[in-house]
Amino acid sequence: xxxxxxxxxxxxxxxxxxxxxxxxxxxxxxxxxxxxxxxxxxxxxxxxxxxxxxxxxxxxxxxxxxxxxxxxxxxxxxxxxxxxxxxxxxxxxxxxxxxxxxxxxxxxxxxxxxxxxxxxxxxxxxxxxxxxxxxxxxxxxxxxxxxxxxxxxxxxxxxxxxxxxxxxxxxxxxxxxxxxxxxxxxxxxxxxxxxxxxxxxxxxxxxxxxxxxxxxxxxxxxxxxxxxxxxxxxxxxxxxxxxxxxxxxxxxxxxxxxxxxxxxxxxxxxxxxxxxxxxxxxxxxxxxxxxxxxxxxxxxxxxxxxxxxxxxxxxxxxxxxxxxxxxxxxxxxxxxxxxxxxxxxxxxxxxxxxxxxxxxxxxxxxxxxxxxxxxxxxxxxxxxxxxxxxxxxxxxxxxxxxxxxxxxxxxxxxxxxxxxxxxxxxxxxxxxxxxxxxxxxxxxxxxxxxxxxxxxxxxxxxxxxxxxxxxxxxxxxxxxxxxxxxxxxxxxxxxxxxxxxxxxxxxxxxxxxxxxxxxx
Numbered sequence: 042x043x044x045x046x047x048x049x050x051x052x053x054x055x056x057x058x059x060x061x062x063x064x065x066x067x068x069x070x071x072x073x074x075x076x077x078x079x080x081x082x083x084x085x086x087x088x089x090x091x092x093x094x095x096x097x098x099x100x101x102x103x104x105x106x107x108x109x110x111x112x113x114x115x116x117x118x119x120x121x122x123x124x125x126x127x128x129x130x131x132x133x134x135x136x137x138x139x140x141x142x143x144x145x146x147x148x149x150x151x152x153x154x155x156x157x158x159x160x161x162x163x164x165x166x167x168x169x170x171x172x173x174x175x176x177x178x179x180x181x182x183x184x185x186x187x188x189x190x191x192x193x194x195x196x197x198x199x200x201x202x203x204x205x206x207x208x209x210x211x212x213x214x215x216x217x218x219x220x221x222x223x224x225x226x227x228x229x230x231x232x233x234x235x236x237x238x239x240x241x242x243x244x245x246x247x248x249x250x251x252x253x254x255x256x257x258x259x260x261x262x263x264x265x266x267x268x269x270x271x272x273x274x275x276x277x278x279x280x281x282x283x284x285x286x287x288x289x290x291x292x293x294x295x296x297x298x299x300x301x302x303x304x305x306x307x308x309x310x311x312x313x314x315x316x317x318x319x320x321x322x323x324x325x326x327x328x329x330x331x332x333x334x335x336x337x338x339x340x341x342x343x344x345x346x347x348x349x350x351x352x353x354x355x356x357x358x359x360x361x362x363x364x365x366x367x368x369x370x371x372x373x374x375x376x377x378x379x380x381x382x383x384x385x386x387x388x389x390x391x392x393x394x395x396x397x398x399x400x401x402x403x404x405x406x407x408x409x410x411x412x413x414x415x416x417x418x419x420x421x422x423x424x425x426x427x428x429x430x431x432x433x434x435x436x437x438x439x440x441x442x443x444x445x446x447x448x449x450x451x452x453x454x455x456x457x458x459x460x461x462x463x464x465x466x467x468x469x470x471x472x473x474x475x476x477x478x479x480x481x482x483x484x485x486x487x488x489x490x491x492x493x494x495x496x497x498x499x500x501x502x503x504x505x506x507x508x509x510x511x512x513x514x515x516x517x518x519x520x521x522x523x524x525x526x527x528x529x530x531x532x533x534x535x536x537x538x539x540x541x542x543x544x545x546x547x548x549x550x551x552x553x554x555x556x557x558x559x560x561x
Contacts, residue, residue, distance in 0.1 A: 056539070058158035061412075063143045063481065066151055079322055081329040081336075083258045087397055088316050088337020090261040093268055094394030096309020097348055098387040099183045100453070102366030104305035105349075106358055107294070108450070111512060114302025116353040117292035119346055121302035126342040128303070128504060129310055131497030132464035133338050134487045135471040137331035140317045141485040142474075144326030147408030148317040148401070149463040149470075154412070156470040156477070163534055165466055166409045167526035171519075172459030173315065173402040174436065177395060178444045179308075179452035181239035184391040185210050188238050190365060191384035208234045239444050246395045247437040250403060253426045257396060264393035269344075271386025275367055275379070276347050282374040283354030293358070297507075304508040307460065308453050309345065310338075314463065315401035327484035399436070406432045413541030414534040454508075454515035455522070461505040468497040 079087075104121065107113030114121045139152045147154075150169055154162035189210060193203050208225045211234060226233045249260050292298060316333045320326045323333075352361070355370045362369030365387075371379040407429040410419035423430040471487055471494045487493050509516045 056535070057160040060156070060158050061154050063155050063478070066143050066145045066147075066155065077322055077324050079258060079319055079329070080324055081332040084316050084319065084323065084329055084333025085336045085340070086258065086261050086265050087319060087400075088333055089265050089269070089341055090393035091315055091397035092310055092337065092341035093265070093272070093344060094180065094309070094390040096306055097272065097345060098187065098365070098367060098383075098390055100305055100308045101345075101349065101352065102361050102363045102369075104302045105353060105361050105366070106363070107298070107301070108363075111301045111305070111508075112294040112298045113305075113358075114298045115290065115293040115358050116288040116349075117299050118302045118306065118353065119349045120292070121299050121306055122342060122345050122349060124299070124303045124500070124504075125307050125310060126338070128307070128497070128500040129338055129342075129464070130335070131487075131493050132314070132467055132501065133334045135467045135494055135497065136314055136317050137334045137485050138471055138483060138487050139467065139474075140320050140330040140334070141327040142481060142483055144320035144323065144330065145408070146319075146321040146404040148314060148320075148405060149467050150405055150408055152470045153466055156473040157466075159538065160530065161466075162412075163409075163414060163530045164523065164526055165463065166405055166414070167523070167529075168459045168462045169405045170402065170459075171522055172456050172463060173398045173405065174440055174443065175447065175452045175459070176456035177243065177398040177402065177440050178239075178447050179450075179456060180391055180394050180398060181243055181440075181444060182211070182236060182452070184242050184388065184395065185236055185238040187365070187384050187387040187391065190368070191381065191388065194381050194384070208232075209237050211236055234445070236444055240441050242392065242395060243399070243437060243440055243444070246392070246399050247433055249396065250400055251423075251426065251428060251430055251433050253428055257400060261393050261396055264389040264396070268386045268390035268393065271382050271389075272344060272348060274382065275371070276351050278376060278379065279351040279355050279370065279374075283351060285354065287354050287357055300504065300507050304457065304504055304512075306345070307457050307504065309341075310460065314460070314467075315397045315404075319400070319404070321404075331485040399440070402436045402440070403429055403432045406436055413538040414530075415537070451515050451518065454512050455518060457508070458505065458515065458519045461501045464501045465498050465505075468494040468501070 101118070103113065105113050105115060105118050136148075143151055143155060145151055147166075148169065150162055150166035153165040189203075189205070192198060195203070206224070249257050294301075314334075316337065317330065320330055323329050348367070352366060352370055356373045360369075360373065365383070367387075368380045368383040371377070371383065406415065407420060409415050410417070410432065419432050419435065420429065421431045422428065472491050474481075475490060509519075
């Protein structure tokens with residue numbers, strides 16, 4: 042016979058590992074009220090919106106030549122992109138199978154809840170916040186940089202607009218790094234740095250998301266058209282200036298450089314899995330979600346490969362610019378007229394990435410609130426726009442506050458770690474669901490299972506382990522983020538979820554009793 046203490050401990054562990062049947066999520070979705078309006082083309086646009094942005098206009102430079110903390114890949118970055126595509130394609134297939142079976146908001150958080158249980162699901166949701174919310178801050182900082190470059194091209198603008206004080210366009214660490222002698226105002230001994238352009242664009246995107254998902258998709262289409270046109274122009278014009286000798290040495294830092302280049306360029310792919318968070322707002326999700334996930338990944342990988350080949354062939358590796366590599370490459374070959382077009386394309390690209398990342402943030406939080414992990418007010422849906430409006434407002438406020446403190450480079454690396462973690466968990470989840478629910482209908486299945494999910498786990502885990510040994514700051518902050526998530530779960534999420542489960546059981550019992558009375 043079990044002692045009371047053993048019984049209590051067993052119940053506690055059972056609660057931590059309590060799984061939700063996929064049918065429960067589908068019932069919640071049916072009662073949720075989110076508007077279904079997206080088709081396969083809309084999803085591909087959302088995917089391209091997420092992938093073609095900061096990676097191609099900003100991070101590709103550091104991926105080629107490296108930074109103070111990590112080496113670069115050199116022209117061999119094209120090999121890094123192939124590795125990243127391989128690392129992404131297997132999780133993408135797993136996402137597609139999950140999304141076709143459980144087409145509800147929540148992405149990897151929902152899939153983890155269905156396969157591993159409550160506590161792992163909470164941690165997955167917490168990690169996704171790292172991927173989406175922190176990633177938003179990093180992208181918004183890049184957006185500011187390209188806005189200033191665009192404004193510098195207008196000679197009639199006043200100097201205070203073309204070259205604003207550094208403390209108005211950066212977080213503190215970036216401001217000091219860019220100009221150690223800059224005057225930064227203090228209040229009660231605290232330095233005041235406010236990235237006003239980044240905060241502005243975050244608020245604009247929040248307004249679009251508040252209005253509705255179809256409006257967001259239409260906005261994304263415009264941004265995608267602009268940035269793809271600019272990239273196509275770069276590839277077409279830049280190809281005439283390629284010099285094969287610039288590709289030598291091809292891999293100056295060897296395999297280590299190729300792996301670290303893959304880690305850096307992986308930043309470009311954060312958020313493509315946000316397509317799965319749109320499942321609940323997709324028409325015929327069983328068919329359209331796999332097309333959107335895999336189609337956008339393949340298209341964007343081809344674009345990245347072409348840009349890398351042209352960029353590294355246009356100029357020597359040592360002269361590639363870290364902040365604006367594509368614009369600098371065109372200036373290097375005497376095509377200065379292209380700088381303005383690059384700035385416009387970059388702004389469009391980064392804006393569309395922000396749209397997808399903020400969208401993913403709201404939908405993950407909405408799913409967690411619906412499961413009782415967050416206050417009930419956070420799951421309210423707007424009666425007119427059919428969007429989770431409370432979540433949209435609160436998450437925007439948190440992102441704005443974070444933009445005041447978090448360094449762009451560290452934010453980008455933390456977002457990458459979040460993405461790697463979610464990919465690994467989703468691949469493992471498919472292996473579990475194939476064992477626990479082998480007969481559940483699947484309109485899309487991962488081929489060559491279990492090998493493809495296993496390869497996804499190995500690739501993503503391997504790249505993350507290599508990176509953890511190189512990027513010291515984010516390698517320390519990532520575990521701290523996980524510890525903070527554990528604390529919040531046990532201080533609030535666990536008890537809050539218990540109350541929701543109890544209320545649901547009570548409601549089920551009342552319904553059962555009503556049926557008994559009616560039958561009598």
